[in-house]
Amino acid sequence: GDSVTQMEGPVTLSEEAFLTINCTYTATGYPSLFWYVQYPGEGLQLLLKATKADDKGSNKGFEATYRKETTSFHLEKGSVQVSDSAVYFCALTNNDYKLSFGAGTTVTVRA
């Protein structure tokens, strides 16, 4: 079945550092790919998305490019802030129904 593999955390960074969270997937066909963010004590928020190869999703300084050749959707941000501390989930859907999530990566940004 479809699955998502995420870089294991936790990740601890200093403010203004570069963040990369690796995500690879296994799926048939052409899945849609997503990054969700979960701030402490809150629900899941859609951060960015991409629906086809070479699409680049971007939001709040975060970017991820749908790479079909490497089945990857790595999340990047050039300069993180303390407010970016959260758990980040890579996810896919392949049939317009359920989302399959990665294990989540906890990111802590220190001032």
Add this chain to the structure above:
Amino acid sequence: AAGVIQSPRHLIKEKRETATLKCYPIPRHDTVYWYQQGPGQDPQFLISFYEKMQSDKGSIPDRFSAQQFSDYHSELNMSSLELGDSALYFCASRWTSGGLRGEQYFGPGTRLTVT
């Protein structure tokens, strides 16, 4: 903008009791999904409904049932609760006709604690 509403936000039950979680999707959204997130875990898909019919089923225990009503709100009924049912339960909604394929909007979750 209106968001997905879940109630209650917190629920404490004892083992073997019954719980009902409610989800009110974003207006015009016709599809509802339920996910369970255990402590430190990723969300796991439980069940989904489209136009009041069950559309997909995941790892939902037989003790759980769910339905979507005519106003598109959904309820997740959980019986014979076990300690392992303690988790954050998310509802998500989607507008099948107009939304980006697979794009779901999540509610804040209901935190269920079974003691």
